[in-house]
Amino acid sequence: MHDDDIAVTMNVNGERRRARVEARLTLADFLREECALTGTHLGCEHGVCGACTVLLDGDAVRSCLVFAVQAEGARVTTVEGLGGPDGALSPVQDALRAEHGLQCGFCTPGFVVSITALLAENPNPNDQEVREALSGNICRCTGYQGIVKAVQRAVSS
Amino acid sequence: MSGLHSAAGRFVGQSVLRREDARLLTGHGSYVDDIVLPGMLHVAFVRSDIARGRITRVDVEAARALDGVHAVLTSDDLNPRVESVQMQPTMLASMPGAPLRPLANGDVRFVGEPIVLVVADSRYIAEDACDLVEVDIEQLPAVVDFERAADDTHNLVHAELGSNVAQDMAPPVHPDLERVLQDAPNVVTATFHQQRQTNVPMEPRGVIAAYEPSDGALQVWMSTQNPHEVRLACARVAGVPEQLVRVIGRDVGGGFGQKFFTGREELTVVLAARVLGRALKWIEDRRENLIASNHARLDRGTATFAVENDGALLGVFLDHLEDCGAFPVGGTGATGGFVGILFPGPYRVPLAGFHTRAVWTNTCGRAAYRGPWMFETVAREQMMDVAARAVGIDPLDFRRRNVVQAGELPYTSAFGMTLDTVTPAETLEQAAAIIGYDEFRVEQRRAFETDGRLSGIGIGLYVEPTSMGMMDPLSTDAALVRVQPTGKVSVHLGTGSHGQSIETTMAQVVAEELGIDFDDVVVVQGDTEPTPFGRGTGGSGTAVIAGGACRAASAEVRAKALDIAAHLMEASPADLELADGRIAVRGTPSRFIAWAEVARAAHLDSAKLPPGMQSGLEATATFKAPPITWSNACHICTVEVERATGIVRVLRYVVSEDCGVMINPMVVEGQIAGGVVQGIGGALYEHLVYDSDGNPLTATFLDYLVPTATEVPVIEYGHVETPSATPGGHKGMGEGGAIGSPPCVFNAVADALALVGATVTRTPLGPTAVLGALASSYTPAP
Amino acid sequence: MKPATFRYHAPATLTDALTLLSEYGDDAKVLAGGQSLVPILAMRLSRFDHLVDVNRVDGLAGITRENGHLVVRAGTRQRALERDESVAAHVPLLARAAPLIAHFQIRNRGTVGGSLAHADPASELPAVALALGAEFDIASERGTRRADAATFFESLWTTTLEPDELLVGARFPVWSGRSGFGIREVARRHGDFAIAGAACALAADDDGRLARAAIALFGVASTPWRAADAEAALTGAIATDVDAMEVAAAAVRGLDPTDDVHASGAARLAIAQHVVSLALSDALAEVRDAR
Ligand SMILES: Cc1cc2nc3c(=O)[nH]c(=O)nc-3n(C[C@H](O)[C@H](O)[C@H](O)COP(=O)(O)OP(=O)(O)OC[C@H]3O[C@@H](n4cnc5c(N)ncnc54)[C@H](O)[C@@H]3O)c2cc1C
C-alpha cells in the first residue's frame, strides 16, 4: 500500500468492489488479485491475444490495456459473470463445450466474452463476420475449428 | 466426423463431451498463476540484452534498497549449489549437453539469458527492481548464423566444450547407395530451410515454489506436462529428498513440448525458494516466453533422391543441420538422429543414408515442439514434389508409385524400422478423394489459363512413430484404479494434461473396461502426491501408454470384482460379465448383482468375500509400450497465391488419418486441427528473427504471428481405423497434425508458383518470399 | 510485463487537462484509449511520471456536423466511426477505414485522437485525414491552434503536437457532390497493422472530369504519404478513362520503404502499388455510379 494509492469503486459481475490500488495496476490484475476472479487470463499483456477480454460497460475490451483506476464507477463483466449462478453454462459456453471449442482452456474466457459481445451486437453474423470478430483472440490449441462452429451453434440456438 | 462411430463401444469410440470444460468455460480453472499462497513473493529476472559477452560488473545495491524488494540473487548466491547435470532432464542426464547454470555466471550466451533474480512483494515491484540492477557486459562477436557456426572455431558458444558442433552423426553409407546417387537415371537434389519458430502455449511458463524449513518439504505448482519429472528435477536441484517434494499442475494452458522437461527459470526459482525459505511465484511474460523459453524447428536439409524413370525411388540421402541454440532444453536438444532414420517415411526406399549435425549458437535454446523431428517429413515431402516435377510425374502419382502398400506390410526400412498396421496408401487415396484431386487439377489449369490465377495443391504424407517404448522412462505409464465403497471409481495417473482431454478420455477407457457409467469415473492427475510415477504427457503417448495402464489396472480390479460376485452369486467367474453397472451371468441377465454391491462388500463387509480374500478393490498397474506404435496420415490442401501481393490463402484442408481405434473422435479431430493450424502458422506466418548481433526482433505478438480465425480454413477429416497391436488398438496422434501440415502447405504454394516457373525453398512463405520468387521467375504465356 | 509507476490524473474538464499538461510538460503523457500507450508502458519502452487520462474530460468525445465538415472530437472511440450514421453518410472513407483498424475489442477503447496523435505510419486514420485534407484542433494553456493534416505528421510516431498540447478534434471536410472513395490494405493477418495501405478520394464535375483527387498511402514511409504525382495525373482526367494500374505505378514512384520482419521494402512497394490500384478502382467506380 502506497500513499499515492487511489480509491476505486466498480461493479464487477453485479457486486460492488472497492479497493485502494496503485494507479499502474491493470484492470486485469485488479480482477485477478483484488477480486480473486482468476478466469480473466493474461496471455500477452500487450493487447494482442485477447485472453484478458472483459466487458467494460457492456463493451468487450482488453483488461490488460485498461488501468483499474480508469474503471472507476464502471460495470465490469468477466467470464465468471456470464454463466448462471448455479454454475449453469451460458448459451455461448454451452456451444463451446458442444463443439469442442476448447482444449487447454487458457484462451477460453477471452473467447467466451468476445463471442458474447459479438452476438449481443449482431445476433446473426455470417461466417466472415464471425471469423473477423474472433480474430482478436488467439487460441493455440483448437485451430479455431470448434470455436467457429460454436458461434454458429450459439447463433442458431 | 462427429457423433457415433462404427466400431464404437459404449464409451470408447464416442465423442463424449469433456469433463474439463465446465470449469474452464466459467473461469474456474486452476492454472499456476491462479494459485495464491500466504506470504508468497514474486520473481522477475534481469536478462542479458547482449548475445555473447563477458559480464564485467553486476551492481544490485539500488535494487536491494528498493521498498518491497526482499532479495536480489546473482549467480554467486545460487550457482554453487547445483551442477549442470542436475539441471538436465533425468533421462538425459548422462548425455552430452550444454553447461546449464541457474544464472549467467561470468559471461552471457544469448539475449534473454537470466543474470539476476529479484524477489519482491509484487511482480510490478520486482520489475522496478530489475530496472535498477546495473549490468556491464563486454560484448563479443556472437555466433548467430547456424549455417556458419560449425566452421567458427574462434568464437565458441560454450568455450568449455571446445567446438560449436553439438552433435555429428554420419552412419556409414552403403556402397550401393553411393552408386545410385551417382548413376541413377534421375538424381535430384534440393536444399530446404525451415525457419526458427516456437511453441507459444497461450499460458506462458510459470512456477510457485514453497519450501517449509520446519519439515523440509517442498511444494511446487508448475505449468507442466510432466509432474513426476518435475519432482525428480526439483528434488535434485533443491537438494530435497524426493518423498518430500510435491508437484502440482492442475490446469496447464498448453505446452506442445515446451513444458515437458523442467525449464531453467523454473528450476532457478525452486532453488531460490529453497535458499530463501519463502514461497516464490514466477510467471513468465510473453516477451520472456518468445525470447527465452525455447525455440524450435530451425533446420536445413539437402535431400538427394535417386529415381528410376518410372518414378520408383532407388535411394535417398539427407544432409541435415540443426540449430540447438545456447541452452537447449534436454541434452543437446538435437533431433537429427530421428530426422535421419525417419527420412524414408512411408515409402519403399531400398537404400537410404543421412548425415546430421547440430550446432550451438548464441540464441535461445532448442526444445521439443509438437513433432520435434518433423523436419524428416518436411524435407522428404517437399523433396517428393521436387522429384516428381523433375521426372515429369504428378506428385500424387509419384507418391502412389512409391508408397508402401498394405500387401507389403510389415515393411522394414533401410534403417531397420518396421512399419506394421499402417495405411499410408489408403489415407493418400482417401484424402485425394475427399479433396477431389483430379478435379482440382482441371480447375487449377482453367483458372491459370483464363485468369492467370495461381492456385496449387499440396500433399504431406507421413508415418509417425508414437508412444515410443524403447526409451525409458517414456516407455511406461502407471495407473491406479480405485473403486470406492459406493462403487464410484477414481483413476490416478501421472500425466500432465494440457489440453489433451485426459480427464475425459481415460475415464471413457476405464468406464468401458469396468462396464460402469462414465459419470461414475473421475480421473485424478497433474499432481505427484495422489498419483503413481508416470511419464508425463507428450510424444503422442497417452492413448497407448496411459490407456494401456488404465486397461491393465482395470483388468485387475475387474478380476477381483468378478471373484467377489461369483462368490456372492455362487457362480463361476468365467460365466460372469460386467456391463451397465451390473455383474450378470452371461446369457441369464436376470441373474445379476450390482457393481456397487460388490464394491460395498469389498470394502465394508469382509464376511461376504471369498475365503482368504483381503478387503479393498483397487489396483495399480503399469504398461510398457512396444518399441514404436506407428500412426499415419495424409494431409492435402489447396491454396491460392495472390500474384500482386504474395499473400497465400489456404482454401481447403483435408486430413485423412489412421490412429487406430479412436477413444473419442471429437478429441482426435480437435488434436489434429490444433496441430494443422500450428503447421499453417509455420508454413506461412511464424518466424523468430534475430539480427546479425543476436538481438531478437520478434519479441511481441505483433511481430511473432500466430494464425487467427481469419487465417485458417475449415479442416475436413477422413478416418481409417486400423487397430494397432496394443491393448485397445489405439495409436498415438497428438503431434501428427503439426508434422504433416508444414510441407503440405509448402507444397501447395510451390505447386501454384510452378505454374509460372517460380520456386521456393524456405519458409515462412510470407509476401516477401512469395513476391521474391515471382519476381525472379519467368512467366510463360498462359 | 508490468508498467512502471506514474501519477494518475483524471481531469474532468478541458481546462484542467490543459493545466496539468502545462504544469508537467515533458514528464506527462496523455492517456486516451491506451491501446498504443499501455503496451509501451507495460513493456517499459518508455515511462512518464504523470499520465493525464482524458477519458473523463467533458465534451472530448462526439461527432458533429459543422458547415461543410464532420467534426470528430478526439476522445471519440474508433468503434463509433463504424456505428455513427453521419460518418457513413458524410465521410464514408472514415467509416470504411475504421473496421480495418485492429480488432473490435481494441476499437471499443482506442480513440480517433489517439490514433492521430500516435501517428503510426501504418495507421489508417492519419492517412484518411491526410487524403481528405482534414484539420486538427489543438489546445493548450497557451491557446488554440488549427493544424493541417498535410503538415501535422512529422516522422515516425511524431507530430507537431507539443507536450503541453492536447488534440481536441479533427475536422474532416465533407466531399459532397459527385465523389468516390476507396481504402484498401494488405496485412499479414486480419487486424494487423498494414504492410501497405492506400486511401483514395475523388471528386468529379458533372461531366465526370476529376476535379479533385487525393491518394494517401500508409505503411510505406515514416509518415502517411501523399502521392502528389499520381494526384496531379488524375486531376482533370475523365473518370472513365483512368487506367488505375498506371496511376498506381506513378503513385509509388519515389517511395523507398524499409525492410522489417513483416515485409521487405520491395514487397512493401509492390503491395503498395497494388492497394493503390484497388482503392483507386473502388473510388472510380463510385464516381462513375454517382451520377
Ligand atoms: C493488437 C493491436 C492492433 C492494432 N492495430 C492497429 C491497426 O491496424 N491500425 C491502427 O491504426 N491502429 C492499430 N492499433 C492501435 C490502436 O488503434 C490505438 O488505439 C491507437 O493507435 C491509439 O489510440 P488510443 O486512443 O488508444 O491512444 P493511447 O494509446 O491512449 O495514446 C497513444 C498516443 O497518443 C497520445 N494521445 C492520445 N490522445 C491524445 C490527444 N487527444 N492529444 C494528444 N495526444 C494524445 C498519447 O499521449 C500517446 O502518446 C492496434 C493496437 C493493438 C493493441
Ligand code: FES
Ligand atoms: S493479455 Fe490482454 S490481450 Fe493478451
Ligand code: FES
Ligand atoms: S484452448 Fe488452449 S489456447 Fe485455446
